[in-house]
Amino acid sequence: MNAFTPSLPAPLTTAGIAVAPSGRVAALSAGRSEAWTAAINHRFVNELFSGELDDAQLSYYIIQDNQFFVPFLELLGEALVRADTVEAKLVFGRQLGMICSEESGWFEATFDELGVSQADRAHPHLSEPTRSFENLMHKAVNTHHYPTVLVLLVVAEGLYLDWASRTDAPEPGANLPNKFLGWVDLHRGDEFRTWVQFLVDELERASGQVDLEELTRFWNVAVDLELAFFNDVPFPLEG
Numbered sequence: 001m002n003a004f005t006p007s008l009p010a011p012l013t014t015a016g017i018a019v020a021p022s023g024r025v026a027a028l029s030a031g032r033s034e035a036w037t038a039a040i041n042h043r044f045v046n047e048l049f050s051g052e053l054d055d056a057q058l059s060y061y062i063i064q065d066n067q068f069f070v071p072f073l074e075l076l077g078e079a080l081v082r083a084d085t086v087e088a089k090l091v092f093g094r095q096l097g098m099i100c101s102e103e104s105g106w107f108e109a110t111f112d113e114l115g116v117s118q119a120d121r122a123h124p125h126l127s128e129p130t131r132s133f134e135n136l137m138h139k140a141v142n143t144h145h146y147p148t149v150l151v152l153l154v155v156a157e158g159l160y161l162d163w164a165s166r167t168d169a170p171e172p173g174a175n176l177p178n179k180f181l182g183w184v185d186l187h188r189g190d191e192f193r194t195w196v197q198f199l200v201d202e203l204e205r206a207s208g209q210v211d212l213e214e215l216t217r218f219w220n221v222a223v224d225l226e227l228a229f230f231n232d233v234p235f236p237l238e239g
C-alpha cells in the first residue's frame with residue numbers, strides 16, 4: 001500500500017461497530033480482512049444496490065440463502081440455550097422472533113414475485129458454498145460452545161451489516177423494488193446495528209479465557225464461505 005492509497009475500513013467498522021483495538025474480536029478479524037472487504041464490495045452487492053441483478057441471479061441467490069436460513073435459526077437457538085445470562089437469552093429470543101417474521105416474510109414475498117417453484121423453495125439443488133455453510137453451522141451447534149456459536153453469528157451478521165451500511169447503498173425509501181431494497185433494509189439501521197454490537201460484545205466477553213486457535217479456524221472458514229456464497233451467483237463474463 002502506498003501513501004496515496006486510502007486505508008480500508010477494518011471488518012465491522014463500516015457501520016460504526018465498536019471493536020476493542022487489542023481485544024479478541026480484533027484479533028479474530030485481522031486474519032481475513034481482505035476476504036471480508038472483497039465480500040462487502042462484491043459485484044453482487046453493487047448490483048443489488050443498483051437493481052441491475054436480473055431475476056435469474058436474484059432467484060439463484062435467494063434459493064440458496066433460504067437453505068442457509070434454517071441452520072442459521074438453529075445456530076441462534078443454540079446461542080439462546082448456551083448464553084450464560086438471562087439478558088442475553090432475551091436478546092436471542094427477540095432476534096429469533098424478528099427473523100421468523102420479517103425476514104421469512106421477505107423471502108416468501110420475493111419468491112412469489114420471482115415465480116420460484118415450491119420445489120426450489122423446499123428442496124433445491126444445494127451449491128457447494130451452501131452445503132459447506134450448513135456443515136459449518138451444524139459443526140458449531142454441535143460444539144455446544146457459546147463463543148464458537150458467537151463467532152459464526154458475528155461473521156454472518158456483521159459482514160451483512162457492513163455491506164448494507166456502505167455509503168453508496170440506496171437510501172431507505174429509495175425508488176427500488178422491494179426484492180432489492182428489502183434485503184438491504186433487513187441488514188442495516190439502528191436495530192440491526194445494536195444487534196451486531198451485542199454479538200460483538202458477547203463474543204469479546206465470552207471468549208476472554210478461550211484459546212483463540214479453534215475460534216480463528218471457524219472465523220476464517222465462515223468469512224471465506226461468505227465470499228464464496230457471493231462468488232457462486234452466476235454473472236456473465238466481463239469483457
Ligand SMILES: Cc1ncc(CN)c(N)n1
Binds near residue numbers: 065068
Ligand atoms: C450467506 C449469508 N450470510 C449471512 C446472512 C445474514 N444473516 C445471510 N442471510 N446469508
